[in-house]
Amino acid sequence: MGLLDQLRETARSQHDAAGLPAWLVEDILALCAAPSLTEGRTELLGLLLRQVEEFDSYAGAGCFGDSVSAATIEGTLNRLRGH
Numbered sequence: 328m329g330l331l332d333q334l335r336e337t338a339r340s341q342h343d344a345a346g347l348p349a350w351l352v353e354d355i356l357a358l359c360a361a362p363s364l365t366e367g368r369t370e371l372l373g374l375l376l377r378q379v380e381e382f383d384s385y386a387g388a389g390c391f392g393d394s395v396s397a398a399t400i401e402g403t404l405n406r407l408r409g410h
Contacts (some may be wrong), residue, residue: 329406330365330369330372330373330376331359331362331372332359332382333352333376334355334358334372334375334376334379335341335355335356335359337379337380338352338355338356338374338379341379341380341382345382345383345384346384347379347382347384347397347400349403351397351400351401351404352402354401355375355379355400355404358404358407358408359407364407364408364409365407367379368407371407372407374403375403375404375407376401378399378400378403379395379400381393381394381395382395382396382397382400383395383396384393384397386394
């Protein structure tokens with residue numbers, strides 16, 4: 328399974344299991360549907376996958392220091408889209 332397939336599957340899973348916001352899942356799926364945006368950006372795509380895997384809706388609150396917030400994931404998506 329390629330990185331885009333893993334990212335697509337993980338985003339859906341994290342939406343169901345951890346409450347990854349629907350708008351973020353939509354953005355991730357749109358990115359996965361346009362592989363030309365990620366060509367040659369394997370490292371950044373891998374970072375996004377790890378962030379989605381580590382998403383927690385309570386990131387930054389209390390003892391959840393290793394979790395990743397929606398804002399962090401959005402920032403990585405913006406980098407991949409060239410914003």
